[in-house]
Amino acid sequence: MDRSRVQVTVEALLSESRSKTVGENVRKTGTESTTTCRSGVSPNERHTGIIRAMPPWFREHLACPDCLAPLVSEDAGTACACGFVIPAGVPPDLRPQHPAERTLRVRVGSDAHDGLAATLVERPAITYSGPAAVRDSSELFSAAAPWLKPGGRLLDLGCGPRDQAAPAAHYGLAYAGVDFTSDRADLRADAHAIPFRDATFDAVLSYAVFEHLYHPHLAAREVARVLKPGGVFFGAVSLGEPFHDSYFHHSALGLLSILADSGLRAVRLWSSYDTLHALSTMGRYPKVQRMLIEAVYRFGTAFPFLAPRKYFRWSEREKAVDALHRAASVCFVVERTVERTVEKVVR
Numbered sequence: 024m025d026r027s028r029v030q031v032t033v034e035a036l037l038s039e040s041r042s043k044t045v046g047e048n049v050r051k052t053g054t055e056s057t058t059t060c061r062s063g064v065s066p067n068e069r070h071t072g073i074i075r076a077m078p079p080w081f082r083e084h085l086a087c088p089d090c091l092a093p094l095v096s097e098d099a100g101t102a103c104a105c106g107f108v109i110p111a112g113v114p115p116d117l118r119p120q121h122p123a124e125r126t127l128r129v130r131v132g133s134d135a136h137d138g139l140a141a142t143l144v145e146r147p148a149i150t151y152s153g154p155a156a157v158r159d160s161s162e163l164f165s166a167a168a169p170w171l172k173p174g175g176r177l178l179d180l181g182c183g184p185r186d187q188a189a190p191a192a193h194y195g196l197a198y199a200g201v202d203f204t205s206d207r208a209d210l211r212a213d214a215h216a217i218p219f220r221d222a223t224f225d226a227v228l229s230y231a232v233f234e235h236l237y238h239p240h241l242a243a244r245e246v247a248r249v250l251k252p253g254g255v256f257f258g259a260v261s262l263g264e265p266f267h268d269s270y271f272h273h274s275a276l277g278l279l280s281i282l283a284d285s286g287l288r289a290v291r292l293w294s295s296y297d298t299l300h301a302l303s304t305m306g307r308y309p310k311v312q313r314m315l316i317e318a319v320y321r322f323g324t325a326f327p328f329l330a331p332r333k334y335f336r337w338s339e340r341e342k343a344v345d346a347l348h349r350a351a352s353v354c355f356v357v358e359r360t361v362e363r364t365v366e367k368v369v370r
Contacts, residue, residue, distance in 0.1 A: 027288060080176065081199060081209075084223040088119045088216040116211040117218035118196045118203065119230040125215075125241055129284050135276040138283060143291040152191030157186035160232060163257050164190050166291055166356045167226065170255035171196060173226035180217070181232030182208050214242040222251045229258035231352065234269040243285040250359040256287060263298025265306045275347050278355060287357045293343065294350035299323075301351030331344065 085094045087103035094101050100110040107120050107330035147166040155161070157262050164171070170175075173195030182200030185207045191198040192262055201217070202208035212218050214229075227246050235244045246256050261272045273281070275292050280291055302308070328334045333342065347353065 024048070031367040038202070077209075077292060078197070080197060085117070085202070086218055086220045086221050088117050088213065088218040089121050091220070093220070094218075101135040114211070117201075117207075118211050118213045121149055125238075127240055127244065129240070133276075133280050134283060135279040138289060139292075139344070142279070142369045144293055144340060144347055145291075146293045146343070147291065151190070151193075154189040155321050156190055157184055160187055160190055160228075160230065162293075162295075163228070163230070163259065163354060163356075164194070166354070167255050167257040170226060170253075170358075172225065176223065177228060178217075178219070178224045180214055180227055180246065182228045183230070185209075187228055187230065189228060191228075199224075217245045217247045217249050220249050224251050225251055226256050227254070227256045229256070229260070231259050231261065234257075234261035234264075234267075234272050235296050237270045238283065239271055240281055243281045243287065247287055247359055249286045251340045252359055252361040254359045256357040256359065257355060259354045261351070262353050263349065264301045266286045267305065273295065273353060275350075275353055278353060282357055286360050288360050289357050291356045292347060294346040295352035296325075296350070297346070298349055298351045319364055 032097075052321055058346050060241040071275045076286060082096060083126055084091065085101075087105060087107045090103065090105040092103050092105060094107075097112065100108065100112075101115070102108045105121075109117070111116060147162055149161050150165045151161040153164075164360065171194040175194075175196050177191045177196040177198055179185070179198065182188075182202045183205055185200045185205070188198045188200060198221075199210070200208050201210045201212035203213055210218065214232065214236055226299045227250055229246070231370070233239050233242065250256060260278060261267075261269060262274055264272065270276075278292070297320060299320035300317055303320060306313055309326070310315070323329070333345070337345070
């Protein structure tokens with residue numbers, strides 16, 4: 024479909040959406056609604072053109088979450104020729120409106136053990152000196168620092184309170200925060216259908232998000248799609264943490280398998296903290312049991328020589344791998360390979 028036909032189709036969709044909104048208001052109140060919020064600005068004025076008011080790079084790289092085609096933004100709203108519409112007067116919600124089937128192709132077999140052997144597993148030195156985020160990310164940004172160049176773009180996938188914007192600004196990065204439910208996000212979006220064009224970002228951050236995704240393989244493919252070749256994907260994912268509205272918790276080997284199938288190469292994995300400590304602080308156990316679990320954790324930490332073979336004979340790498348397998352949360356730094364070796368998602 025050529026550009027002129029797309030424009031006509033989009034304008035028709037926006038006009039239809041606007042007519043429905045006005046008609047609904049007239050049906051309910053007898054007049055077109057102009058409700059005023061506390062700031063003295065009507066909701067329509069507050070949200071009209073909100074996508075058009077975004078920074079040019081942000082707006083120009085948006086894609087339809089239903090079909091990945093470029094979105095067209097006008098004063099009346101934002102739409103795609105496939106039927107996706109965000110009318111003026113509502114916050115920008117780029118979650119799929121017409122969820123489609125997705126087909127993934129994966130290679131049978133796994134090189135995860137070899138991948139782990141070739142991956143750094145030691146905890147990174149903290150070099151980050153910028154403002155603290157609500158959720159401490161100093162280790163993550165320190166480990167990813169070689170990829171974070173001024174002027175680059177960072178996607179915070181599952182941004183929650185949007186607290187990682189300040190660390191991103193410390194590195195001179197343009198920041199985009201998306202979340203499925205958070206009102207503080209720049210956009211409402213679904214990690215299984217990221218509403219940005221291919222190769223938009225230099226970095227993607229995912230802080231404790233992938234355990235909450237019902238199809239992590241698909242989400243990993245989406246991360247690889249929006250990353251530029253050579254870009255970095257970094258964050259943390261649950262392993263031994265107890266259930267917290269989560270679908271899949273990832274071991275180091277499981278994470279490596281998902282990454283490899285998505286054209287992503289692990290650079291470093293490390294343990295965020297120990298599973299026993301997580302069970303004592305997050306678990307659904309009674310308080311007394313949680314106190315006992317914490318006591319066991321502290322005892323083992325204070326007297327590591329009670330496991331003499333590990334303490335005296337194991338190499339530092341062997342100890343780090345052991346900590347990784349006992350981790351409550353696995354931290355990762357991953358690089359997008361220059362040439363993807365897997366096929367794109369069939370939509």
